[in-house]
Structure formats: structure tokens, C-alpha cells
Amino acid sequence: MKIMLQSNIARLIPLTFTLVGFGSSIKSATAATFPFEVFYDTSVTLTPIPGSDVSRADVSGTNPDAPYGLTNFTSLNYSRTILENNVPIQIIFNPDPAAFGLQDLPIGTDRFFGSGEDQLIGISSATAQFDFPNNQLVGSGTETITGGSGRFSGATGTLTFTESEPLDADPTAPLKGQAFLNGSINVPERVPEPTATTALISIALMGAGSVVRRLRQQASV
Numbered sequence: 001m002k003i004m005l006q007s008n009i010a011r012l013i014p015l016t017f018t019l020v021g022f023g024s025s026i027k028s029a030t031a032a033t034f035p036f037e038v039f040y041d042t043s044v045t046l047t048p049i050p051g052s053d054v055s056r057a058d059v060s061g062t063n064p065d066a067p068y069g070l071t072n073f074t075s076l077n078y079s080r081t082i083l084e085n086n087v088p089i090q091i092i093f094n095p096d097p098a099a100f101g102l103q104d105l106p107i108g109t110d111r112f113f114g115s116g117e118d119q120l121i122g123i124s125s126a127t128a129q130f131d132f133p134n135n136q137l138v139g140s141g142t143e144t145i146t147g148g149s150g151r152f153s154g155a156t157g158t159l160t161f162t163e164s165e166p167l168d169a170d171p172t173a174p175l176k177g178q179a180f181l182n183g184s185i186n187v188p189e190r191v192p193e194p195t196a197t198t199a200l201i202s203i204a205l206m207g208a209g210s211v212v213r214r215l216r217q218q219a220s221v
Helices: 002-027 196-220
Strands: 031-048 054-062 072-084 087-094 110-113 119-131 136-149 156-166 175-188
Touching: 031 072, 031 156, 072 119, 087 136, 119 156, 136 175
Parallel strands: none
Antiparallel strands: 031 054, 031 175, 054 072, 072 087, 072 110, 087 119, 110 119, 119 136, 136 156, 156 175
């Protein structure tokens, strides 16, 4: 009887592990990757912050053909212009005002969105060079995606971008140009809710345990 019990339990073990493995595979989650390559027509407004050499940088962008319906882009950053012999040579952009010694100001944020609930949230940093011979401002930087909504809930990723704007004779006028972004977005796939399949697996596991207990009781008689 003991040998028969061991034999029956031995046959149940592979089945049990198979069911557990199958159940685990159902619950596992993977990440979906969305390539992101797009340009936006941009408008950049630099507003000096009183009592400092720092400006608030507001950027907006549009592209009706942007991927995933993210036709609009907005960005809040802070900037400081670097001078050399009283001539501007570079602008540094940073989302954290504390990087420029400013306190009690909101952290900058970027948002990609459209007409639906899908959107991407991130922060960006960049540097831009004054190219006076060609009368333009040329910049490059990094966009770090920190979240989102809709299909992009929980999104992460890194985008690189370049941007250029013609220099306007009026320094207070918004700079009109174009930004090009390239990279990819990773979005964790949602773990599926328990289904009839997982319920059947649970019942099967409970049944296997019941059989083992019954065999042991029979063996002890």
C-alpha cells in the first residue's frame, strides 16, 4: 500500500507543477514598446523672472499627424543665458528652478497629448547655442518620460531631441521653430484579471491536494 501511495503521489507531482507553471504564465506581465519619432512646430517664450538672471521657458508644439494621436506638446522649463564678453552664446534649460538658485517655484513638466485620454508626461533638459552667422538658435537635449495616462499609463522612456528657431529682431517675441524627437516608450502591460481558466486551475490544484490526503488516509488504515 505504501508503494502504491508513493506511486500515485509521484504521478500527481508533475501535473501539479504543470498547472502552477501555467497559472504563473497567465499572471506574468511584460512591457510593450512604442517607437516614438516625431517633429513638432514649436513656439518658445522666455519670460524673465524678476530679481534673477533666469527666465521661465514655455514651449508649445503641434503636429496634426503625430503618432498615437499625440498632436500637441507643452513644456515648462527654466533657462539661463550664458554671456561671453556681454554677448549671448548659450542658453541652458533645466526643469528644476533650484538648479538656478530659485526656490518656491514649481518643477517644470512636459506633456504630450491629443483629443483623447492618451498622454505622456515627462521632464526635459537642454542646451541651445546662438548661431549668429545663420541667425538661429540651435538646441539639443533629452526628454525623460516619467508617466502617462490611457494606453500610456505607467510609461517610461528616454527621447533625444534637436530644435532650431530663427532669431527674431524682437527679443521679447516668441521664437518659432521646429523640434524633432526620437526614441521609444515602454509601457507595462496590465496583469489580466482572474478568468474562468485561472479558476479551473485553482479547482484542479485543490482537487490534487484532496486526492493526496485521501490516499494517505487509505494508506494509514
